Amino acid sequence: xxxxxxxxxxxxxxxxxxxxxxxxxxxxxxxxxxxxxxxxxxxxxxxxxxxxxxxxxxxxxxxxxxxxxxxxxxxxxxxxxxxxxxxxxxxxxxxxxxxxxxxxxxxxxxxxxxxxxxxxxxxxxxxxxxxxxxxxxxx
Amino acid sequence: xxxxxxxxxxxxxxxxxxxxxxxxxxxxxxxxxxxxxxxxxxxxxxxxxxxxxxxxxxxxxxxxxxxxxxxxxxxxxxxxxxxxxxxxxxxxxxxxxxxxxxxxxxxxxxxxxxxxxxxxxxxxxxxxxxxxxxxxxxxxxxxxxxxxxxxxxxxxxxxxxxxxxxxxxxxxxxxxxxxxxxxxxxxxxxxxxxxxxxxxxxxxxxx
Numbered sequence: 001x002x003x004x005x006x007x008x009x010x011x012x013x014x015x016x017x018x019x020x021x022x023x024x025x026x027x028x029x030x031x032x033x034x035x036x037x038x039x040x041x042x043x044x045x046x047x048x049x050x051x052x053x054x055x056x057x058x059x060x061x062x063x064x065x066x067x068x069x070x071x072x073x074x075x076x077x078x079x080x081x082x083x084x085x086x087x088x089x090x091x092x093x094x095x096x097x098x099x100x101x102x103x104x105x106x107x108x109x110x111x112x113x114x115x116x117x118x119x120x121x122x123x124x125x126x127x128x129x130x131x132x133x134x135x136x137x138x139x
Numbered sequence: 140x141x142x143x144x145x146x147x148x149x150x151x152x153x154x155x156x157x158x159x160x161x162x163x164x165x166x167x168x169x170x171x172x173x174x175x176x177x178x179x180x181x182x183x184x185x186x187x188x189x190x191x192x193x194x195x196x197x198x199x200x201x202x203x204x205x206x207x208x209x210x211x212x213x214x215x216x217x218x219x220x221x222x223x224x225x226x227x228x229x230x231x232x233x234x235x236x237x238x239x240x241x242x243x244x245x246x247x248x249x250x251x252x253x254x255x256x257x258x259x260x261x262x263x264x265x266x267x268x269x270x271x272x273x274x275x276x277x278x279x280x281x282x283x284x285x286x287x288x289x290x291x292x293x294x295x296x297x298x299x300x301x302x303x304x305x306x307x308x309x310x311x312x313x314x315x316x317x318x319x320x321x322x323x324x325x326x327x328x329x330x331x332x333x334x335x336x337x338x339x340x341x342x343x344x345x346x
Contacts, residue, residue: 054225055221079225079314083226084220086267091217
């Protein structure tokens with residue numbers, strides 16, 4: 001993408017089967033990311049009627065909302081969230097041109113992605129930071 | 140079927156709309172059974188999810204009346220991805236959309252051409268889900284169906300039905316059912332079952 005990268009930051013979308021999970025992880029990431037200002041972050045959880053599942057409409061809407069022209073990183077939880085984002089990327093016109101599915105653990109990846117994007121990291125840096133969260137073992 | 144070549148060129152947009160309408164009817168009829176199968180090894184929403192998706196497909200096809208087989212399938216696939224809510228949405232959506240894209244702008248296609256395009260659609264599903272034959276997924280009905288479609292619509296229906304039955308002794312390796320490990324053995328896969336309905340509907344409108 002062209003544009004002023006010092007002003008435009010990578011946007012982040014959190015896709016979960018549950019609106020409560022997506023919203024809570026967004027809140028957690030903001031809480032742990034420091035004092036801000038934060039990169040744009042949007043939650044796309046559950047179905048439009050409030051049920052458990054994945055909604056391509058909510059995902060597309062969230063991606064548009066956080067897109068500043070520097071790319072959009074999508075973090076997903078499981079099952080249909082993964083497959084829906086992959087199918088949307090394959091379609092080609094439902095997500096911003098620099099949208100990317102990031103292979104990362106959902107909670108840890110969200111924090112790493114938001115910190116990196118808020119600090120001005122580009123899409124590669126955000127992807128790398130979120131993916132590296134897999135490397136931190138818990139035992 | 141000696142007259143297959145004369146019929147063969149006549150799979151037009153109307154045929155594909157009739158197929159998807161028949162598929163929607165079959166899903167409607169069998170939604171309870173699909174959900175019952177899914178309650179054994181899944182999260183008990185397969186029937187209702189597909190019912191919602193195919194109802195939306197029927198509605199959009201009536202409203203937009205796409206002019207070619209490819210356009211019918213692409214539109215239907217897109218609709219499934221946006222309305223189903225579960226993993227079957229992107230999977231069936233990809234199946235129809237990719238098949239439709241393979242058919243391009245052709246105003247009518249033959250059975251062999253459909254078999255080729257459907258084969259590409261099934262390959263796209265396999266790639267998206269990372270599954271292969273024997274993983275106890277919809278592929279276990281779709282792969283034999285595509286192979287048999289080269290012979291006839293009836294053979295494809297029978298192969299898909301048999302493929303779904305053949306998932307009973309398998310252990311699931313994909314999706315939520317895979318978490319159950321050996322406990323997934325002994326249950327028919329809901330995705331393979333709905334795939335058999337889809338191919339059954341195809342044979343029904345071709346008859």
